[in-house]
Amino acid sequence: MTDKTPALRLEGIVKTFPGVRALDGVSFSVMPGEVHALMGENGAGKSTLMKVLGGIYQPEEGQIIVEEMPTVMTSPLQAKSKGIVFIHQELSLAEELTVAENIYLGELPRRSFGRVDWAKLYAQTDAILEKLKVGFNAKTIVGDLSIANQQMVEIARALTVDAKAVIFDEPTASLTDAEKVVLFDVISDLQSQGVGIIYISHRMEEIFKITDRISVLRDGSYRGTLETRATNEEEVTQLMIGRALDLSRNVSHHEMGDIALEVRGLSCGDLFKDVSFEVRRGEVLGFYGLVGAGRTEIAETLFGLRDPSAGTILLDGEEVRISSPADAIGKGISLVPEDRKGQGLVLGMNCRDNMTLPQVGNLSSGPFVATGAETDIFEKYKEKLDIRTPGWKQTVGNLSGGNQQKIVIGKWLSMHPKVLIVDEPTRGIDVGSKSEIHNLIRELAAQGYAVIVVSSEMPEVLHVSDRIVAMFSGKVMRTFTSEEVTEENLIQAISGIAATDKVA
Known part of the structure; x- marks a missing residue:
């Protein structure tokens, strides 16, 4: 040959x-x-x-x-x-x-x-x-x-x-x-x-x-x-x-509201220590760092999947204790997980039932689920998020990665959260659907949601975030505004080079 x-x-x-x-x-x-x-x-x-x-x-x-x-x-x-x-x-x-x-x-x-x-x-x-x-x-x-x-x-x-x-x-x-x-x-x-x-x-x-x-x-x-x-x-x-994408940096065109979530001195064993930050309504707060920096572990702690060893969490200015995901959901915190297929969806279930799964108890009357109410919720968020599927009966495992991610986001938006945490929002998603998810995150912030985005992709955090929390080895190194952040100073921060700089 x-x-x-x-x-x-x-x-x-x-x-x-x-x-x-x-x-x-x-x-x-x-x-x-x-x-x-x-x-x-x-x-x-x-x-x-x-x-x-x-x-x-x-x-x-x-x-x-x-x-x-x-x-x-x-x-x-x-x-x-x-x-x-x-x-x-x-x-x-x-x-x-x-x-x-x-x-x-x-x-x-x-x-x-x-x-x-x-x-x-x-x-x-x-x-x-x-x-x-x-x-x-x-x-x-x-x-x-x-x-x-x-x-x-x-x-x-x-x-x-x-x-x-x-x-x-x-x-x-x-x-x-x-x-x-x-x-x-x-x-x-x-x-x-x-x-x-x-x-x-x-x-x-x-x-x-x-x-x-x-x-x-x-x-x-x-x-x-x-x-x-x-x-x-x-x-x-x-x-x-078949079209060009907007790859520019994020520039907000809406007013931000009051502080929805504030974290003070939060620690979780050796995973992360003394983490402090806040996120406002109408804001996208990005978390960026290398693998092992503690980003996902912070999200899981806020959602009640991990028990903090120290620190305080405040929602709307009031201290709260979150010991389980049910606690978090009840207090208005939702998490779109990193592994949408393993943790966010039941792949063999249809689109409607996936989206309304956390609400089954609220939609039930005795042993029966109000399927009409479930369908109404699905149709509302199908239109709102532009989910492309022939109908609610479609098995969610047959959807594209981008539409699967929209189902997971819709599931938690339908719970009307105060804070929406999205971990690796576009992992395994093609570039066109990635752009749609980015636009959706920005639109949710414009509608008044407080959004936290955890990502390992620098272009992603630069594109969607109003501020970026740079983490290294379980610690917050710096918090950048979208105006002051550069690729160089962001890389320095997540590499530990900025350890002596002023932190958030």
């Missing part, structure tokens, strides 16, 4: 579902040693295309060509046998089994009479884990690992076969900054071995850091391929959504 021969090609792929043409003649290729980004909004067809490649779906038209050999993929196992390896965003691990058993599931090394060669299995696994620089071994039970480490187990699977192409689907969604560095090193190693990489991500900074080309899908159709070094975020975004 020459350097000009693709490791993998898909040509003219057509896939239809009842009433929907999910893929309309899509072609795509990846060269040996290339990192090729596949981008598009949620619902653009990326996942469907990869499922065709993985043998989960069979296309009506088109073909898959691996090293110039036309191939019919009938199952994920066959795809793997052809050297096509998937690293899924959604974890597909058996939590009761060891790391080694998960990595080599279905391909365990055998001795005579079909017995598993455990010594060889553990040795092979530990060799792979050493490359990934992880802090666990082959015999660790997967269920005992953090989500980030479970993601590293998924990645380890790619290193067990003679791969022609490896597909990474949002691989950094659960990883810390240190783990991302290891992942990018792994990708670089695979490149050096001539493996083609298909990289699916909504994170522009990653796309421009590690990819060679960018191909874009929109509404099931191929929209073009760009050389990464010859393009920019604006051009890619326009290709994805």
Whole structure:
């Protein structure tokens, strides 16, 4: 195979579902040693295309060509046998089994009479884990690992076969900054071995850091391929959504009200210490910092998921004690969690029931729930938040990431909170839906809500926040107004460089 021969090609792929043409003649290729980004909004067809490649779906038209050999993929196992390896965003691990058993599931090394060669299995696994620089071994039970480490187990699977192409689907969604560095090193190693990489991500900074080309899908159709070094975020975004986005800093155009929430000297063990801040009605207060800075833990404490070890919380100037989420909700604090699928939604339930779940007790009369009242609530927030779904009966797991996030936001807005906390509001959401969520947050502030946004994305906090609380190692380093903050002083603050500066 020459350097000009693709490791993998898909040509003219057509896939239809009842009433929907999910893929309309899509072609795509990846060269040996290339990192090729596949981008598009949620619902653009990326996942469907990869499922065709993985043998989960069979296309009506088109073909898959691996090293110039036309191939019919009938199952994920066959795809793997052809050297096509998937690293899924959604974890597909058996939590009761060891790391080694998960990595080599279905391909365990055998001795005579079909017995598993455990010594060889553990040795092979530990060799792979050493490359990934992880802090666990082959015999660790997967269920005992953090989500980030479970993601590293998924990645380890790619290193067990003679791969022609490896597909990474949002691989950094659960990883810390240190783990991302290891992942990018792994990708670089695979490149050096001539493996083609298909990289699916909504994170522009990653796309421009590690990819060679960018191909874009929109509404099931191929929209073009760009050389990464010859393009920019604006051009890619326009290709994805067909319009330009507002990427400017936030400038408020409305008056802010009284202080809705004030926190004084709040601590929670070693997670965060002596944290003080306030947020007003009509204000978006951003929390920004590195992984482990304590941002999410503060949000969870305010929502009653953690018990503070010291400090005071005041709502409308009155001290309150919050010992459970029910306490928080009753006092007017709502939390849109970081993990919307695991903590914010019941994916198999319909849209209406997801949105009204916290209110079931209030909407019940005896053993019966007032479904008419539930439907009214759903329709109100469907229109208010521009949730795109055929109707309330739609299973929420079938919605795009952006519309799922709107369902979670609508669920808590329907409780009429005084303070709305949104943790990682656009994680795993495409750039177009991300812009809609940002606009929604700003609109909620304009309507008088006090909004706290916790984010690990600097452009996001700069775009939506009136003020930004910079955190480092569980402490508030500085609080910036939108007028005085710069990328440089914000990075310094979250890196601990500003430790001697005046804090909030």
